[in-house]
Amino acid sequence: MRTLEDISLMQQACSSAPKPLIFVPTMGALHQGHASLISHARKRAGENGTVVVSIFLNPKQFHVAKDFDLYPRTLQADQVLCKKSGADVVFSPCVKEIYPLDSSIKVVEGELSGNLCGASRPGHFSGVVTILTKLFNIIAPTHAVFGEKDWQQLIIIRRLVRDLHFPIEVISHPTVREEDGLAMSSRNKRLSKTERKVACKIYETLREVRARALNGESDTSVLLDFARKGLMTIPEATIDYVEILDEQRLQPLKKLAPGTTVARLLVALNIGETRLIDNIALPPQPSPPPPHDQHETSGLRNEY
Numbered sequence: 694m695r696t697l698e699d700i701s702l703m704q705q706a707c708s709s710a711p712k713p714l715i716f717v718p719t720m721g722a723l724h725q726g727h728a729s730l731i732s733h734a735r736k737r738a739g740e741n742g743t744v745v746v747s748i749f750l751n752p753k754q755f756h757v758a759k760d761f762d763l764y765p766r767t768l769q770a771d772q773v774l775c776k777k778s779g780a781d782v783v784f785s786p787c788v789k790e791i792y793p794l795d796s797s798i799k800v801v802e803g804e805l806s807g808n809l810c811g812a813s814r815p816g817h818f819s820g821v822v823t824i825l826t827k828l829f830n831i832i833a834p835t836h837a838v839f840g841e842k843d844w845q846q847l848i849i850i851r852r853l854v855r856d857l858h859f860p861i862e863v864i865s866h867p868t869v870r871e872e873d874g875l876a877m878s879s880r881n882k883r884l885s886k887t888e889r890k891v892a893c894k895i896y897e898t899l900r901e902v903r904a905r906a907l908n909g910e911s912d913t914s915v916l917l918d919f920a921r922k923g924l925m926t927i928p929e930a931t932i933d934y935v936e937i938l939d940e941q942r943l944q945p946l947k948k949l950a951p952g953t954t955v956a957r958l959l960v961a962l963n964i965g966e967t968r969l970i971d972n973i974a975l976p977p978q979p980s981p982p983p984p985h986d987q988h989e990t991s992g993l994r995n996e997y
């Protein structure tokens with residue numbers, strides 16, 4: 694495995710790399726969730742393809758300086774994890790090369806970025822799509838892998854790829870969880886022991902809501918109320934958002950109705966100082982059987 698920092702060397706390496714070239718973008722502080730994305734990329738690339746991982750802590754997607762400062766930096770351990778998981782090349786450029794001092798172009802997504810994390814983290818998704826545009830241009834991958842934990846990010850990236858005509862297949866990977874269900878995240882390291890213990894209640898609540906939906910509750914206001922109450926039992930938790938949305942358009946749904954696209958429950962909350970997000974798909978409700986008497990009437994009509 695090679696690590697490259699220089700953009701032009703990276704461009705050269707990628708243009709001659711055997712295809713498929715599968716790209717896993719990261720901001721470092723890698724954990725088993727990332728390992729799973731990289732291993733998945735390795736499987737998809739096969740023995741003859743190429744797996745590239747970028748490690749770049751992107752300042753443009755943090756609107757609170759403290760959040761950026763607190764983000765763990767663990768490059769050496771990250772490289773070990775990349776190698777073990779099957780990466781061929783790690784790209785870890787420096788901020789100055791990615792964003793020259795007089796750089797003046799940014800990418801803005803205008804429809805899917807306004808709610809959820811976009812509402813509480815202004816500029817965040819512009820930072821994400823700007824860095825990905827740069828990385829896609831440098832690496833020119835055939836495929837790119839993203840985790841489903843950052844659901845809104847995943848949907849926005851699909852839109853970026855479609856709207857800017859990147860010839861890239863976006864592969865989504867299910868959220869990787871700790872044994873107690875907590876979604877793996879670099880931020881989990883910031884939780885105190887007691888916070889970490891109660892954080893599993895997030896996924897527990899998501900599953901309880903899903904169970905209610907499976908039992909036939911289709912009114913999203915009832916489900917949302919239940920979700921909020923569950924999350925509010927977590928000590929030191931402050932909720933940012935709890936939403937049930939059409940999982941593709943990210944628009945609110947009143948009912949889990951048959952024929953609509955799948956709904957998704959998405960939550961963000963702070964436990965103490967640490968912001969955590971998670972989500973779960975909610976099943977569409979089965980179509981109701983045709984009304985009984987209508988059936989009979991049409992039967993009668995046939996007889997006559």
Ligand code: PAF
Pocket residue numbers: 718719720749751754821824825843846
């Ligand atoms: O999900 C992340 O780690 C980041 O948002 C990404 C996609 C690597 C862009 O910096």
